[in-house]
Amino acid sequence: MGHPLSLTCGRCGRDFPPDSAAVGCVCGGPLLVGYDFPNLRGRWKKENLAAEPANMWRYAPALPLEPDESVTLGEGWTPLLRTARLGAQIGVPNLWVKDEGQNPTGSFEARGQTCAVSMAKKSGFHKLAIASTGNAAGALSAYAAAAGLEARVFMPRDVPQANFCECKSAGAVVTLVDGLIGDCTRIISERAPGEGWYDMSAFKEPYRVEGEKTIGYEIAEQLGWHVPDAIVYPCGAGAGLIAIWRALSELEQLGWIGAKRPKMIAVQAEGCQPIVRAFEQHARESAFWPGAHTVASGLRVPQSGADSLVLQILYESQGMAVPVSDSHMIDAGLQLASLEGIFASPAGGACVAAAHKLLQSGFLSPQEEIVILNTGSGLKDPAVFSTRFPRLGSGEQDKLGGLITPR
């Protein structure tokens, strides 16, 4: 009942025909999909969701295709976990973690790619190319495999081994680029026309954000249709942050939530914080961050293709942009794992550290309800946490089974 009505540039406002194969706007801005929410309102009832499947396709009327047209691996409807023990330690009783590591391919990128690949298939594209810091490529490779389409992946050479391996295992053709995500993006832009590739990179094809917005629908539904006071999001390109914000607007148009919005918190690594810098300067756009480095591979994005949209949301929501050091994000990831049993990606750990920091500074208060996004599983790059846990050699006593306890 809710097929896309419009495609509009999120930067310049230019309109494109819906379902068109446009890859970004001529101005370089991202295309955003519009639906007829006034018409959906009243016809689509949140009370009926209980009978829908326990995956993101439960929100099909707000997605660009029907569940039976989708290439699906069962993505979405991940648990929103109450993390009371962590909350007690960082000083906020009402703390939740949305555990996106339980998605197929181990990250929230599965939501975006089920949607984007399904649309690409429906539109008749056969060769799908992506520039990625890792997880989006892993998800694209999996969904392209399931769809019987070709995947062409460009990633920085030092991408985590799990990402490299999952892409290759799914049959993708992988090129490791001596450079960062922006170099990968440029290569695809240059070569896509000649090679016949459809560009699945962030903010190129418009449907990834549509899939990712289901995180926002789920948070609201899982909280009983109320909106938390803050959502803490690890911001690489920022597609998920934009997606969640759009979801909340759509939910209000549907009459399922009111006008309240969470403070949107964008978390970046100290070694790569273009959004933080721009936010501090009250700028409308970010500047390229030179020498980007962080153990959180997904946060190594020196400039987002949608930086202006991300910044606009931070300002509008009275949110914040927070830098976290590598060391703190690992510490906080271990805090989350050891108190709650959630083994998060370093980016997820960064959000825990950021929430703690903002509670200490008073920007967030102990009375507030806070949702932390863990965008992926720690299993996608255990090497980061492994640095804290050297494997000890086997001493005589250790052979007896740990008479001396190795910590």
Next chain:
Amino acid sequence: MGHPLSLTCGRCGRDFPPDSAAVGCVCGGPLLVGYDFPNLRGRWKKENLAAEPANMWRYAPALPLEPDESVTLGEGWTPLLRTARLGAQIGVPNLWVKDEGQNPTGSFEARGQTCAVSMAKKSGFHKLAIASTGNAAGALSAYAAAAGLEARVFMPRDVPQANFCECKSAGAVVTLVDGLIGDCTRIISERAPGEGWYDMSAFKEPYRVEGEKTIGYEIAEQLGWHVPDAIVYPCGAGAGLIAIWRALSELEQLGWIGAKRPKMIAVQAEGCQPIVRAFEQHARESAFWPGAHTVASGLRVPQSGADSLVLQILYESQGMAVPVSDSHMIDAGLQLASLEGIFASPAGGACVAAAHKLLQSGFLSPQEEIVILNTGSGLKDPAVFSTRFPRLGSGEQDKLGGLITPR
């Protein structure tokens, strides 16, 4: 409405009081939990399941505690994926993969440990010890962390790095043992009384199997309450196989399915196939398999504590035990990933290879409906698949972004 009524030894039939802290039977057999299914029948209706949460606690009346007593990370209700492209390639249209890699901690062991840890907590135990090939330890560590209990892990020294790292990250005290799972089990048995450890190893405390049986409930529910013709299971200790078989019996007692049973297929590695050997010899018990070796860490179990139960189920179901070489299980894992987008553990790959083998031999037929268990995510040991995908050095042409395509 369905608390445990009885604890009975699966080997000698001896009874124990329900909720007792017995760790296995005095005869060495595993304890099995009984419920009052005749009384549940009619009162618990499968039609009402639609309103239950999308996790394994939807089957609470057949579990030993209430959902609100559980230490949960949202485990269970994993997708049962129709794998038509793989089916076409191995010659069976009606093929499904139950993707247990989407559980918390990336494996089906989350189901067992949510239940076992919750019961241990309820019973007042504080120190939980486990002997494990890796995934059960990862799950125990996570749930113990969430419960605020101590986890003491014994694993073979060459356990996959993801397992080591997830246990350490969750705060478990880990001892890497110069030996195999049996050596770990023995150390705990010897030291548990003195140390005050509750033994969470397979077939010691009785509630792991209770959690794992929800896989069987889910397969039946997801297939619309019919039973497939075969279930293909990677058999290490075999707890999951026993659990699924028990689930089907319970479902029949509830009147939700009939008397039909699937052929139960136990898949082992060529380098460690005690159950296969015993099955071929029509034996009631297995012999210790010397020199056990396989890339599938979870299948490196030279002798199961419940071998007689596993064998009994294979005979009773007119099933089969199948060995698969390491090379074939990797091949089949890549076949699954590249055709369906499911990045499985080597053990999951072994099941694909076994199904293919049994279709070729005629033991399984193309008209049958087959369910393959992928017990864990490939992300839990990508090193196994990595051997097939060396990272190439960066040549001049590769720097341009793959003008020569590295395959």
